[in-house]
Amino acid sequence: MSTFPKVAMIGGGNMANALASGLLAQGCPPAHLMVIEIDESLRQKWQARGVKTLVSADATLSGFDVWMFAVKPQQMREVVQTTGAYLRQETLVISIAAGISITSLSTWLANEGVPHHRVVRCMPNTPALVAAGVTGMAAPKQLSEHDRNTATHLLSSVGQVVWVDGDASIDAVTALSGSGPAYVFLFIEALIAGGQKLGLSHDQSRTLALATLAGATKLAAESPENPGTLRERVTSKGGTTAAALDVFVKRDFSSIVQEAMAAADHRAAELSREFGSS
Template sequence: MKNELSIAFIGGGNMASALATGLADKVCPARHIHVIDINQEAHAAWQARGMSAALAPDETLARSRVWIFAVKPQNMRDVVASARQWLQPDTLVISVAAGIRADTLAAWLGAPGAPWGRLVRCMPNTPALVGAGVTGLAALDGVSEADRALAAQLLGSVGQVVWVDGDDALDGVTALSGSGPAYVFLILEALIAGGRKVGLSAEQARQLALGTLAGATRLASESDEPPSVLRERVTSKGGTTAAALAVFQQAGLAGIIEQGMQAAARRSRELAEEFGK
């Protein structure tokens, strides 16, 4: 597979760059990666990595076993229209574009009454830029087990993958892991600001906050016990942690986070309706 697989990125932004970095010379040779990037100034950087680049979809797509759409949702329909002439029966299409539902993209790629079935829709997140992402994937019925395994391998090159069932579940993925890094960064900001309030320097607060989040997440990932039990073990009755948690609970922190995630999922559905028209 490593020597035979060829991949085309349609869209050359940050996520495409992260995926290409994870794939090149690991999953397939860099020379087998073709990038469609409207930013001509970026072509030299792609070519310096051993990949080919073009301004618009071209015949190279016909020789690419996998197409990865990574364009802005408002541009997706036009890009699909310019690329679909080079679809082959064995082309696996993977979309990492937010806001475009799988059935919508399948209809745009296919013929009237015959939507394209070999399609996997993905929702990665920004930690993929450092190889620590987590990606939700959903496959249409026309995707074989071999195609599912290939999609998981490709997205797994930049982190973990989690399969879900359909676009509705991907709205949930968007609300949790897709938008989730922003929630964590907000908490990180609050911890650093709180550290300053209790007498730490900016750098001390930053190091302690980063280390605490990284360590707690690692402990949770390596433990067989749920986060609630781990939290209880840190919380001594009448102690400092209990005092802080009481304030959080009084403010309804858990409920606020849930409400925010529901708003994100709702907005994901709204965007899909807007971009799918």
């Protein structure tokens, strides 16, 4: 896609900032972006980048091809409904709010009772802040290939994109990659603490932990072999790695991770019931 659509960000926080930074880095003109944000300090930061801002939605919004809703789930319904008067039939709406279903979005955006089906629900993750994110995306079957390509183009500005089928799959994405960075950060904290307990300094432990995770992830991404095979290659029988992995196995590390993900998936479904009812 050689040209950029005009994109309105409804909500100007961290994720909107990451997406805009990615788009600007790819050559999107600042004039093609607009941010609606009630916080004055955030608006000033956007204005300093040459991006138009509004305190609340007005007719200016109707001139933008894509609307990206980047607000908290509990605010979503009210915010969406304040924009309805400015929605055009051809407007593509992208939501990054956890737990808000495609059906709810389409219904809240309805015109004279007719749902707005040009809707994409997505779940990016915080590494998008350094253009290394991954975003799960889902849409109603009616969404055109052109709209899918537009959404892919926009979200690809901050990392990889994976299309999935429907709301249940987006909840699973939330549990895996959406919440996943926190799991990794927790593991990094544990590695650093473990290194210090064994006599290394904090700085030494931090450097070793971060480089180890970065290198292992890069190897897993680029190797034709699956992670299980790579793990086996590091593990010599009776060696140090085997001794460490025995502890993980005894504590059922895999089940702990899966149980945690199931809890996140369950919470995403709860959010949909709490805030996404149409």
